[in-house]
Amino acid sequence: MADTKKAKTISLSRPILLVLIAFVFALGIFLGRSAWLFTSGADDRGESVPQTALEEFRFIRQSILPEPSPDGRKIKELKPFRYKVNSLIEEKVADGEALSVAVYFRDLDNGNWFGIHDEQPFSPESQLKLPLMLAYYKWAEANPLVLRKRLQVVLPAERETPTYLRPPKTVAEGKKYSVNELIFRMIAYGDTDAYAVLAANLPPKHQQKIYRDLYVNYDPSKKDDVLSLSAYASFFRVLFNASYLSEEMSEKALRYLSRNSFRGGMAAGIPPDITLASKAGERFIATGDEGPDVVQLHEFGLVYHPQRPFLLGITVQGTDYDDIANVLRDITKLIYNEVDRQSS
Numbered sequence: 133m134a135d136t137k138k139a140k141t142i143s144l145s146r147p148i149l150l151v152l153i154a155f156v157f158a159l160g161i162f163l164g165r166s167a168w169l170f171t172s173g174a175d176d177r178g179e180s181v182p183q184t185a186l187e188e189f190r191f192i193r194q195s196i197l198p199e200p201s202p203d204g205r206k207i208k209e210l211k212p213f214r215y216k217v218n219s220l221i222e223e224k225v226a227d228g229e230a231l232s233v234a235v236y237f238r239d240l241d242n243g244n245w246f247g248i249h250d251e252q253p254f255s256p257e258s259q260l261k262l263p264l265m266l267a268y269y270k271w272a273e274a275n276p277l278v279l280r281k282r283l284q285v286v287l288p289a290e291r292e293t294p295t296y297l298r299p300p301k302t303v304a305e306g307k308k309y310s311v312n313e314l315i316f317r318m319i320a321y322g323d324t325d326a327y328a329v330l331a332a333n334l335p336p337k338h339q340q341k342i343y344r345d346l347y348v349n350y351d352p353s354k355k356d357d358v359l360s361l362s363a364y365a366s367f368f369r370v371l372f373n374a375s376y377l378s379e380e381m382s383e384k385a386l387r388y389l390s391r392n393s394f395r396g397g398m399a400a401g402i403p404p405d406i407t408l409a410s411k412a413g414e415r416f417i418a419t420g421d422e423g424p425d426v427v428q429l430h431e432f433g434l435v436y437h438p439q440r441p442f443l444l445g446i447t448v449q450g451t452d453y454d455d456i457a458n459v460l461r462d463i464t465k466l467i468y469n470e471v472d473r474q475s476s
Contacts, residue, residue, distance in 0.1 A: 191434075231426065231449045237445075240372060240442055247362060250362045259364065264334065265319055285325065294414055348367075392409075401460070401463070412429065437471055
């Protein structure tokens with residue numbers, strides 16, 4: 133009788149035991165994947181983005197902007213200051229520091245924005261690293277193993293290398309890196325070789341999907357196609373709002389952008405303790421015998437002012453990279469100080 137009762141107890145407990153085992157197994161997979169989402173995949177640990185718990189967001193909208201107050205009050209709108217930016221641009225052009233400047237500004241608290249020549253087209257070649265990252269992350273949402281796939285670096289004999297924005301680290305010929313490692317190097321270091329490997333291994337349909345889904349009028353198959361600052365802003369806006377990728381993937385992308393190694397331009401125009409998630413690019417424009425060659429710097433980024441984060445895009449053309457980098461810096465500084473003054 134006792135043995136029968138014992139057998140019955142065991143048989144009743146077995147389903148519960150199996151459920152518990154399955155739960156623990158699933159929890160292990162979830163925690164492992166969650167931690168992996170936030171690792172940079174960089175080769176040396178000192179350069180990697182720290183692992184962070186899923187609930188600790190720092191870069192997307194939900195973690196930055198406060199909830200509306202119970203009495204319905206909102207943060208006061210910024211008073212117009214476009215004319216101040218325009219005056220500075222005219223001064224820089226008159227002094228010969230720049231040939232042309234375009235600016236895009238958006239207050240991320242209420243969406244108010246202004247542009248100065250923001251529809252002026254620019255060649256986004258080096259800026260295509262950002263939509264390429266978005267394409268891989270969108271693909272990885274359906275197939276997480278994509279980011280773990282290892283790709284071998286095979287570089288063409290002739291390739292373009294940056295003149296001014298030289299990456300502090302580059303991938304090694306013949307070595308294999310995970311897709312996640314390559315994305316981090318491409319974004320944080322501006323490594324054009326990592327970009328080339330990723331672009332060569334991404335099925336075209338995934339890249340085209342990004343531009344189609346975000347209504348960005350750009351054809352990645354056309355080498356000389358152009359974009360405007362206002363169009364390029366779409367990539368940063370969907371990351372900040374986590375409206376295209378998941379919150380986890382949007383946070384991950386912005387963390388990588390915050391590790392941008394270029395410390396001139398926008399980074400030099402804001403206080404050192406202010407977070408900046410940005411992407412910079414350069415372009416050399418040969419003019420032949422008609423005059424000096426023209427160079428271009430363009431930078432787009434989220435500036436995390438503690439009271440009022442904002443989105444800023446600047447394109448500067450001139451004849452000297454150092455001069456136009458200083459123009460980028462000075463415009464950013466003026467805008468940051470104006471936002472800070474009005475938000476105090």
